[in-house]
Amino acid sequence: MSDSKSQARKLGELMCTVTEQILWQPAAGWVQQRASGSTLVCRVGSGQATYHRFEPQYQQHQITYGLRMIQAKHQADTASGWLSSREILKRGYFDGELSALNLLAHTCCHEFAHLLQHSAGQRYRGSVHNRHFYNILDELHESGSAKTTREALANRASEYQVPLSSVPFQLPDPALQPSPWQVDDTVVFDSGAREFHGEIIRVNRKTCTVDGTGQFRGRRYRVPISMLRRAH
Template sequence: MPLSILQAKHLGQLLCHVTTDVLWQPARGRIRQRHPGSKLACRVGSGQATYHRFHPQGRQHNITYGARMIVAKHRPDTAAGWLSSREIQRRRYFDGELSTANLLAHTCCHEFAHLLQHVAGKRHRGSVHNRHFYEILDELHVSGAAIAVRERLLADAADQGIELPDSAFEITSPREMLSTWQVGDTVMFGSGKRQTEGVIRRINRKTCTVDGTGRWQGLRYRVPPQLLRRLPQTLVE
C-alpha cells in the first residue's frame, strides 16, 4: 500500500527531531562561536520541496522536509529522480546501497551540510552544490554522523510504530525508464489538484515532452519519466 501524506508527515517529524538531536546539538557550540545566537527550526512541508534557508534577521536556520519527497523515496521508480539517490550511488555513501532508510538519513545530512556550508561562508548564488559542500557532506558520512542519523531514525520509527523500510532496492536507469514510453502514449503526472494529463510528443535524452490535453490543452511540459503514469484511453478528451 502506498505511503499516505499523513504517514509521510509523521515520518517527517522524525526527520526533524533526528536532525536537531543528532546533527544540530553536537555542532551548535561551534556554529555559535562563528555566528552567535544561531538557531535551527525544522518543519514538514506538504509538497516535494526540501531545502535549507537562513533568515539573518532572527539568525535562524530553517530546514524543510517535503512530505511528497518522503513518499517518493519509498519507491524505486520515484526515488530515481532525486539527487540524494545519485549521491549515495556515486559517492558510495552507505556503501552505495539505496533504501528508504538510507535515502531519508542522507537527506537529513544533505540539508544539514547546506547549513554548515552557509556558516562557513561557502554557499554562493550559482554555486550551491560545490566542492566545499561535498567536502562537508563527505565528512558527515566519514565521521559516522550519517550512520548515527540512520540508526536513530530506524529506532525512533520502530518505537512509534512507523514503518521505515530498510531493505535495499534497485533503481532503473533513466534510459531504461525512457524506453518504456513511446510518442503518442497518453499519460498523467502530478497528484490531486496538480494532476495533469497529456500526450507524449517527443522522447528526449532525460525527459519526455508532453502536450497537455483537456483543460491543459495548449500547454507543454518536460517531464522526467519516473513521474509519468499511464492514462487509460477512455479518460482522454
C-alpha cells in the first residue's frame, strides 16, 4: 500500500475512533431510547463513498469513511466538489476555514448528524439533506461538539504521527480551471454504498451530466466533477 493510502487509512481509523468516543458516547443513551439495543460500527471504505446507513435487522448504525474521500480533502483542487466544503463555507462552520483537519472533522459531524436525523425519524426518501438535518448539524457546531471532535482528531493524528494539516486553503475558481472531462468519456462514481457507471453527455462548469450504462441504462445523473473517476 502506498504511503499516501496508508496515511489516509490511518486517518480514517482515527475518524472512526473520534466518532465513536466523542460523538456517539454522549448520544448513545438518547439513540437507544428510540431504538433499544442500537449500536454503532464505523469503518474505512476503499473508495470515495462516505455515508451513514441503518441495519434494522441488527439495530446497527454504520458509518463508512471512504479512503479516496480522505485523500481528496487534503488539497483545494480535489476538495472543491464535496458538500462538506460548501457547508463549511456557506454556514460558517469552523469560522468558514477550509483545511484538511476542518474538512475531516466536519465529515465526522456530517455523518453523525445523519445518524441522529435517522434516530429522530426525520430522514425521508428523497429528502436527506433537509432542514431537520441542518438543524442537527448546526447544533453539533454551536454546542461545541464539532470543536471537540476537531481537537480530538488533531490530537490523535499528532499522537500517531499521521500528517493532518490545519493550514487553511482557498478553493480554485472553477471558471478558471479546464475540465478534465469530455463528452463520451466513460466514468464511474459512488452514491452511498453503490457504484454507478455511465457516459458523459454534457460537461458543465462544476458538474457533468452522465447517462447510465449497463444495468444503469435509462438513468441520467448530474454529478460533481470531483466525484467522477475513469472507468477501467
